[in-house]
Amino acid sequence: MIRLALVGCGRNAPALVAAVTASDHCELSVVADIDPQPAGSVARAANAIRHVGDLGSLLASGNADFDAVIVNTPNDSHAHIALTAIRAGRHVLVEKPLALSADEAREVTQAAERADVRLMAAHTLRFMPANVQVQRALAAGELGKPGMLRSHRWLRRFPGPPGGWKHDPARSGGLCLHEGVHEIDQALWLIDERPTHVHALAGPELLQIHLGYASGAMAVCGIATGLPLGGGYYSLTLIGSLGAAYADDHHNMHLVYRGGRPQAALTDLRASAVRAQFDEFARAIGEERAPSVSGADAVAALQIAEAAAASSASGHTAHLTDSGYDLA
Amino acid sequence: MTSPERYRVLALSAAKHDYVPLAFKDHPRFQVVGVSDEPSAAGWVHECNERLAADLGVPYEPGVDAAIARHRPHVAVVSSEAARHAQLSVQAANAGLHVVQDKPMAPTVADCDAIVEAVERAGVRFLLWNRNTQPAIEEARRIVHAGEIGEPRAIHVDFFFCKDAGVLLNSDEPEEIPDSWLSEGELTVEGIYPLAYMRHILGLDALRAFGRASAHFFRRHAERGVEDIATVSLEMEQGVIGSLCSGRIGRPSHPNIGELRVHVVGSTGALVIAEPRPEVAVHTRGLAPDDDRNRRTDEETDRRQVDHFVTALDTGGDTLLTARHGRHIVATVTAALESARTGRSCEVSRPS
Numbered sequence: 001m002i003r004l005a006l007v008g009c010g011r012n013a014p015a016l017v018a019a020v021t022a023s024d025h026c027e028l029s030v031v032a033d034i035d036p037q038p039a040g041s042v043a044r045a046a047n048a049i050r051h052v053g054d055l056g057s058l059l060a061s062g063n064a065d066f067d068a069v070i071v072n073t074p075n076d077s078h079a080h081i082a083l084t085a086i087r088a089g090r091h092v093l094v095e096k097p098l099a100l101s102a103d104e105a106r107e108v109t110q111a112a113e114r115a116d117v118r119l120m121a122a123h124t125l126r127f128m129p130a131n132v133q134v135q136r137a138l139a140a141g142e143l144g145k146p147g148m149l150r151s152h153r154w155l156r157r158f159p160g161p162p163g164g165w166k167h168d169p170a171r172s173g174g175l176c177l178h179e180g181v182h183e184i185d186q187a188l189w190l191i192d193e194r195p196t197h198v199h200a201l202a203g204p205e206l207l208q209i210h211l212g213y214a215s216g217a218m219a220v221c222g223i224a225t226g227l228p229l230g231g232g233y234y235s236l237t238l239i240g241s242l243g244a245a246y247a248d249d250h251h252n253m254h255l256v257y258r259g260g261r262p263q264a265a266l267t268d269l270r271a272s273a274v275r276a277q278f279d280e281f282a283r284a285i286g287e288e289r290a291p292s293v294s295g296a297d298a299v300a301a302l303q304i305a306e307a308a309a310a311s312s313a314s315g316h317t318a319h320l321t322d323s324g325y326d327l328a
Numbered sequence: 329m330t331s332p333e334r335y336r337v338l339a340l341s342a343a344k345h346d347y348v349p350l351a352f353k354d355h356p357r358f359q360v361v362g363v364s365d366e367p368s369a370a371g372w373v374h375e376c377n378e379r380l381a382a383d384l385g386v387p388y389e390p391g392v393d394a395a396i397a398r399h400r401p402h403v404a405v406v407s408s409e410a411a412r413h414a415q416l417s418v419q420a421a422n423a424g425l426h427v428v429q430d431k432p433m434a435p436t437v438a439d440c441d442a443i444v445e446a447v448e449r450a451g452v453r454f455l456l457w458n459r460n461t462q463p464a465i466e467e468a469r470r471i472v473h474a475g476e477i478g479e480p481r482a483i484h485v486d487f488f489f490c491k492d493a494g495v496l497l498n499s500d501e502p503e504e505i506p507d508s509w510l511s512e513g514e515l516t517v518e519g520i521y522p523l524a525y526m527r528h529i530l531g532l533d534a535l536r537a538f539g540r541a542s543a544h545f546f547r548r549h550a551e552r553g554v555e556d557i558a559t560v561s562l563e564m565e566q567g568v569i570g571s572l573c574s575g576r577i578g579r580p581s582h583p584n585i586g587e588l589r590v591h592v593v594g595s596t597g598a599l600v601i602a603e604p605r606p607e608v609a610v611h612t613r614g615l616a617p618d619d620d621r622n623r624r625t626d627e628e629t630d631r632r633q634v635d636h637f638v639t640a641l642d643t644g645g646d647t648l649l650t651a652r653h654g655r656h657i658v659a660t661v662t663a664a665l666e667s668a669r670t671g672r673s674c675e676v677s678r679p680s
Contacts, residue, residue, distance in 0.1 A: 145544075147542065147544035147545075147557055148544070148557050148559060148573060148575070150484075150486060150559070150573045152484065152591055154593070154598060196671075197540070197671055199538040199561055199673060201561055201563060201569045202569075203481055203482065203567060203568075203569050204481060204595070205481075206481055206482050206569055206593065208482070208561060208569050208571055210538055210540070210559060210561045210571070212540040212671070216542030216543070216544060217542070217544075218540035218541075218542070218557070218558075218559040219559070220484075220559045220561065220571050220573055222482065222484055222571065222591070224481075224482065224593045224598065226593075226595070227597070227598060228596055228597065233598070233600065235589070235591075235600075235602075237486060237573070237587065237589075239488070239544075239557060239575070239577050239581060240581075241496070241497070241544060241545060241578075242578075242580065243578075243580045243581055244577060244578075244580075244581035244582060244587075246582075246587065248602070315673070316672070316673075317538060317671060317672050317673060319671065328671060328672050
């Protein structure tokens with residue numbers, strides 16, 4: 001059993017705790033947050049484990065009885081906390097984005113390599129049950145060569161006051177880095193080719209990323225973060241040369257009949273994905289191998305996310321180069 | 329002026345499809361009086377026209393001006409090869425006929441401008457055939473226009489056909505489908521449908537386009553340098569972000585005829601339409617792999633479109649997709665394909 005320290009007890013911490021609790025491969029030893037109220041609340045929910053103020057004091061306390069750190073803090077602190085954990089010889093799973101820039105992410109990745117610890121970026125879409133099936137079909141050659149990827153993900157409006165860190169691009173990295181890296185990583189994973197063109201359009205609580213590839217493949221990804229009610233919506237289509245895969249909430253909607261109109265009962269696919277992600281992280285540690293989502297994967301996604309941000313800000317298309325991008 | 333009890337319809341060529349003229353066959357407000365075409369049309373086109381005339385129970389009379397003089401039609405239905413759309417539509421408009429025309433509107437924006445100029449000068453109605461009368465599309469339009477999801481912010485349409493178009497890339501098999509069926513790219517031909525959905529649902533036009541296009545499946549598309557799949561990003565009026573994925577994706581790629589999907593994100597909500605078009609799936613023992621697995625119910629959609637058209641004729645109002653709308657769709661496709669060639673987003677040209 002891999003023992004975990006959860007650093008950061010914000011809004012999604014209860015979901016992470018639930019996923020770890022459900023895992024057969026890892027367990028939570030301690031939680032940390034600079035705010036004692038959410039830290040205490042999350043610690044109580046996790047079978048009354050102890051809670052501390054921050055990772056540094058935990059490591060200095062001599063009571064650091066954990067193998068790995070889950071970095072679940074605001075985006076602008078990811079790299080610093082990951083480096084702190086790595087330097088202390090701990091494996092690290094970092095919420096996306098791994099850092100606020102590709103350069104910073106590369107620094108974290110190189111530090112993990114030098115320290116010989118496992119580093120994984122939480123690109124959770126790779127663990128969505130439907131996406132796993134699509135990728136398996138691709139890997140088995142059933143779909144042939146990928147030609148077109150289309151995905152849409154709609155989220156509820158960011159909670160909290162307008163002054164929260166997610167509303168501050170300097171702290172979140174903006175929508176391209178905060179959410180867009182999910183879709184970019186998904187495209188890199190499924191199409192398995194670095195794009196040549198990135199064209200992004202942004203609107204209020206909206207992001208569209210369009211990727212072009214030298215092979216002729218293409219990808220369009222849409223993200224909306226302003227849905228007022230309910231859960232999210234996720235939909236993906238992958239067109240290959242021999243077939244196609246369609247993964248989406250709409251077609252898989254379960255209906256509940258209780259008189260009157262049938263009601264939709266959506267399953268929480270994210271919970272399954274987060275648990276699978278923790279399982280993969282823990283198994284990689286136990287088996288002393290690289291996790292399936294590496295630091296290099298996170299660097300690659302961030303490079304493209306930076307190009308997407310530049311494209312949406314300028315209105316121009318970003319042409320990717322070996323070292324970065326040019327705006328055309 | 330009093331509307332006639334029945335509008336007389338002259339079908340001008342049925343080279344590519346016959347569904348447009350056939351939609352008028354049994355409508356109580358229309359009477360198809362003949363089929364005509366230019367005598368100089370290709371031999372295979374005359375054969376198609378003769379078959380249509382037989383299906384309609386009317387004569388086939390080459391010589392468009394003479395047929396118009398003889399039958400004094402109110403409406404011309406143009407379903408020729410795309411390259412002759414502008415010529416026949418302008419000819420019909422100049423003769424004072426209302427025009428219903430198959431897609432694509434024309435190969436070039438200049439051809440579309442000629443049609444717009446002719447129909448507006450003649451004061452006749454023009455309908456570019458479309459699929460906007462599908463119930464789900466109509467309902468999406470109603471929801472958006474009623475403000476049920478707030479101000480529209482983004483729209484996406486998937487529009488895929490799963491029919492094959494000749495042999496696959498890297499195959500040595502001979503082509504069996506005639507050249508005349510495979511002369512244009514899929515976004516060029518089919519792009520009208522998703523773009524017309526956007527226009528119909530939001531009432532907004534595209535201003536700039538970024539596109540990617542490739543011949544991913546079919547050998548002849550690759551040989552001709554035309555696309556079978558394409559993705560387009562659109563900067564639209566009122567700051568709306570649009571996108572579409574479209575193409576001919578090969579027979580094994582969908583259990584039905586293809587995928588239709590519409591997403592609209594508004595300021596207070598969002599809507600999803602996902603359906604394989606209005607069809608009935610029929611599965612029976614012994615079904616051959618290449619049998620159609622679905623029976624299309626397009627006749628109802630087409631009937632509603634013709635109903636709308638007759639209202640436009642009676643009242644002098646706009647059709648569901650006017651010449652100007654059609655021209656803008658062709659301009660949008662042109663910008664997207666130019667973008668795919670250059671790697672840069674392109675402005676959608678407006679009429680001068």
